[in-house]
Amino acid sequence: MVTLKQLAKELNVSISTVSKALNNSDEIGVETARRVKELAELYNYKPNKVALSLKQNKTKTIGVIIPNILNHFLAKVLYGIEREATKQGYNIITCISNESLDKEKESLQLLANGSVDGFILSIAEESQASNAIDHFKRTINQGLPVVMFDRVANDVLCDKVIVDDFESTYNATKALIAEKRKKIAFITNINGLSVGKLRRHGYSKAILEEGVMEPLVLKIKNKDDKQKKIKSFFKKHKSIDGIVAADSSAGIIALNTAINFGLKVPKDISVIAYASKSDSFHTLPRLTTIRQHAKAIGAKAAEMLINRIQSVHPTENYKTTIVKTSLVKNKSTL
Structure with missing residues (x-):
């Protein structure tokens, strides 16, 4: 691989001149800079990144x-x-x-x-x-x-x-309350994480503000079988008519479980989850999502x-x- 020294020797200029020309220094004349850059391109000169990092x-x-x-x-x-x-x-x-x-x-x-x-x-x-x-x-x-x-x-x-984890979950819960949902649950697989806690608090605040509902939360641990836990949750709370999910997998499983229980989505139950656009393409009906960008x-x-x-x-x-x-x-x- 060609070096600054070799370029300088061929052009009959100093190494410093070659270096300054390649770095667009105002100290180097237009014609000299052109000659240096043309020769560097001809030899496919690449600066030594290790040397640069040591120097800089x-x-x-x-x-x-x-x-x-x-x-x-x-x-x-x-x-x-x-x-x-x-x-x-x-x-x-x-x-x-x-x-x-x-x-x-x-x-x-x-x-x-x-x-x-x-x-x-x-x-x-x-x-x-x-x-x-x-x-x-x-x-x-x-x-x-x-x-x-x-x-x-x-x-x-x-x-x-x-992201605005607290506020976005609060607003999502309020959106379900505006649909006249009476029993809205929160399902989370990330309760141990800071973002999971913020989302749960946002949901709880929206629920408690209504004064007629109590928070209903399902916390799923990593070792748990998500599908079994959500299925048992639906069996125990048959009157659930709204779900806010803290993560995409919980939201998708909840939506599919509701359908398997014979519920019509969104007539009987509404589901919102933190998920991407591509996640929503894999559900029927398409999932309403909180998009994190x-x-x-x-x-x-x-x-x-x-x-x-x-x-x-x-x-x-x-x-x-x-x-x-x-x-x-x-x-x-x-």
């Missing part, structure tokens, strides 16, 4: 840690991160914590040795369950900025990107991190950006 003390690489690559929402956030990072000239290295605290710690340690300029992450379930945050604080104290998205730790001082979350997280990395005078003025959800009405509600 920057790797132009972002570490991304997500809890579950099979989660459709998280995969779309990752897509948004990668697209925005590429647009701004950054690469990403992705690690999967698999909801494990130890794996999350290992990923941070692995990449914090000079491999990346900062981190974008969503916290593992084990970390949230045990409120483990010291590993995040250590990383930030090393001088590596962190941006958290979706699942965040309020006690960690860093930038964050979240995952790609926008990823893009915003990348933008915030890169701005902090590139800041000449970084401050501790951390921001939390809220990406508004959308309630997309389909055929599972009136």
Whole structure:
């Protein structure tokens, strides 16, 4: 592979001149810059990224840690991160914590040795369950900025990107109340997560404000058989006429269970769930969804991190950006 030294020798100029010409420095004349760039293109010259990172003390690489690559929402956030990072000239290295605290710690340690300029992450379930945050604080104290998205730790001082979990669930529940539904249940498979708790609180507030209903909540654990739990729930509470689901799988199973019990959707029961557009295509009738705009979350997280990395005078003025959800009405509600 051709080097700056070889280009300089062939053009009979200094290495510094070649470097400045390739970086569009005003110090280099138009004709010289043209000759340098033409020869660099002829030899397919590529800058040595390792050398550049050592010189600039920057790797132009972002570490991304997500809890579950099979989660459709998280995969779309990752897509948004990668697209925005590429647009701004950054690469990403992705690690999967698999909801494990130890794996999350290992990923941070692995990449914090000079491999990346900062981190974008969503916290593992084990970390949230045990409120483990010291590993995040250590990383930030090393001088590596962190941006958290979706699942965040309020006690960690860093930038964050979240959705309006409380408000959107409150509004979805109010929409079912406006349909004159009398027994609205909340089904969740993510109650142990920060977002799951916020969604449950939003539902409960809307229900309690009516003064005539009590919250009816089904919490499903990871080890549980979701279909059996939801089926038993329907058998026990035969008068349910509204469902708000905290995640897509709970919403889809609830809708299918209602149909299997002979209920007409949405005449007898309405169902709303946090889910993507593609999820709604796999249900009949099509599921009314709370859309989280995952790609926008990823893009915003990348933008915030890169701005902090590139800041000449970084401050501790951390921001939390809220990406508004959308309630997309389909055929599972009136």
